[in-house]
Amino acid sequence: MTDTVTLSLAALQRLLEEILLRHGCSADVAACIAHNYAIAEQDGAKSHGVFRLPAIVSTLKSGWLDGKAVPSVDDVSPGLVRVDARNGFTQPALAAGRALLLEKAKTCGIAAIAIRNSHHFGALWPDVEPFARDGLIALSVVNSMATVVPHGGTKPVYGTNPIAFATPREADDPLVFDQASSALANGDVQIAAREGHALPAGAGLDRYGNPTTDPQAVLDGGALLPFGGHKGSSIALMVEILCAGLTGGQFSFEVDWSEHEGALTPKTGQTIIVLDPERGASAPFRSRVEQLLTKLRAAGQERLPGDRRYANRRRAQLNGISLTRDEHEMLLAL
Ligand SMILES: NC(=O)C1=CN([C@@H]2O[C@H](COP(=O)(O)OP(=O)(O)OC[C@H]3O[C@@H](n4cnc5c(N)ncnc54)[C@H](OP(=O)(O)O)[C@@H]3O)[C@@H](O)[C@H]2O)C=CC1
Numbered sequence: 319m320t321d322t323v324t325l326s327l328a329a330l331q332r333l334l335e336e337i338l339l340r341h342g343c344s345a346d347v348a349a350c351i352a353h354n355y356a357i358a359e360q361d362g363a364k365s366h367g368v369f370r371l372p373a374i375v376s377t378l379k380s381g382w383l384d385g386k387a388v389p390s391v392d393d394v395s396p397g398l399v400r401v402d403a404r405n406g407f408t409q410p411a412l413a414a415g416r417a418l419l420l421e422k423a424k425t426c427g428i429a430a431i432a433i434r435n436s437h438h439f440g441a442l443w444p445d446v447e448p449f450a451r452d453g454l455i456a457l458s459v460v461n462s463m464a465t466v467v468p469h470g471g472t473k474p475v476y477g478t479n480p481i482a483f484a485t486p487r488e489a490d491d492p493l494v495f496d497q498a499s500s501a502l503a504n505g506d507v508q509i510a511a512r513e514g515h516a517l518p519a520g521a522g523l524d525r526y527g528n529p530t531t532d533p534q535a536v537l538d539g540g541a542l543l544p545f546g547g548h549k550g551s552s553i554a555l556m557v558e559i560l561c562a563g564l565t566g567g568q569f570s571f572e573v574d575w576s577e578h579e580g581a582l583t584p585k586t587g588q589t590i591i592v593l594d595p596e597r598g599a600s601a602p603f604r605s606r607v608e609q610l611l612t613k614l615r616a617a618g619q620e621r622l623p624g625d626r627r628y629a630n631r632r633r634a635q636l637n638g639i640s641l642t643r644d645e646h647e648m649l650l651a652l
């Protein structure tokens with residue numbers, strides 16, 4: 319018996335959809351979330367692919383997250399869409415406001431969507447890459463639950479607060495980066511604990527505020543550090559302000575699921591700003607992007623953000639998505 323099971327994207331998506339339907343999601347929500355986690359797995363986002371399904375199921379069972387929520391979309395101004403996810407996942411809330419956001423960005427050249435009362439438990443690039451495929455630049459931020467200390471502090475206040483950016487290119491796939499503002503994503507700490515790997519130095523603190531490379535010590539009441547000291551800390555601060563202050567959602571430190579045993583997803587907010595480069599740029603935008611990327615390659619940067627992910631995607635499109643037998647059995651059990 320082999321140690322892996324290979325599935326097509328469609329087959330993985332169907333399996334995830336069935337799990338979500340069985341645990342109380344509506345058909346629309348199940349399809350949207352299954353797509354999101356299947357493409358994350360396909361592109362090699364191990365920390366935000368099928369790995370997340372047990373925690374999603376446990377959260378749905380706890381009653382903390384509403385898998386049937388119907389988002390409400392509010393056309394606030396020529397440049398702003400607000401969406402109340404009504405305690406559902408973020409991705410269906412984004413899908414509900416997306417057409418209006420695109421229309422505004424095309425009309426004004428710039429527009430934003432501010433989503434609140436929303437649970438984002440996945441990777442951010444699936445949110446921004448499609449905007450770049452529609453010819454727009456997109457910048458997105460999400461906050462989560464307090465697991466990251468501010469620079470110089472010992473108590474967690476921030477989430478791992480990722481930021482993602484996508485821009486169209488001349489002929490290639492969009493250029494996309496998507497990164498936590500902490501030294502590591504919490505998902506990678508969980509994977510390190512499960513697999514018995516040490517964390518890199520400078521990523522975590524134990525419950526007493528001492529530096530540690532033990533992932534379990536970080537998970538048992540410890541915390542993560544921002545990447546790059548005060549610089550990552552300020553990015554996490556900005557993410558909180560854009561995701562909670564602006565949207566009306568909660569700061570990471572306000573997330574309180576204590577009355578919902580088994581809850582693991584953060585109810586916070588997400589903001590995405592999109593720009594139409596055809597309206598704003600002073601020179602042909604896409605060729606200017608290519609000039610910069612050519613210069614980076616010439617300067618010795620062999621790998622651009624997104625290269626690994628696109629390579630995984632191409633491999634999976636040819637050969638299917640490979641899950642370990644344990645991962646596949648975990649999904650079947652759910
Ligand atoms: N929902 C939430 O609240 C949270 C979600 N996350 C998600 O976790 C995922 C992982 O985050 P994180 O661990 O910080 O990401 P990584 O550090 O793995 O990667 C960050 C970015 O840098 C790129 N990159 C990595 N290595 C190189 C390199 N050597 N040269 C050039 N570019 C490089 C990656 O491209 P590539 O993709 O091609 O490897 C990616 O765009 C993200 O998808 C994020 O959205 C994280 C925190 C919270």
Ligand SMILES: O=C(O)C1=NCCCC1
Nearest residue numbers: 439440462478503504505
């Ligand atoms: O990996 C992380 O860090 C997180 N991912 C999903 C949401 C919570 C934080």
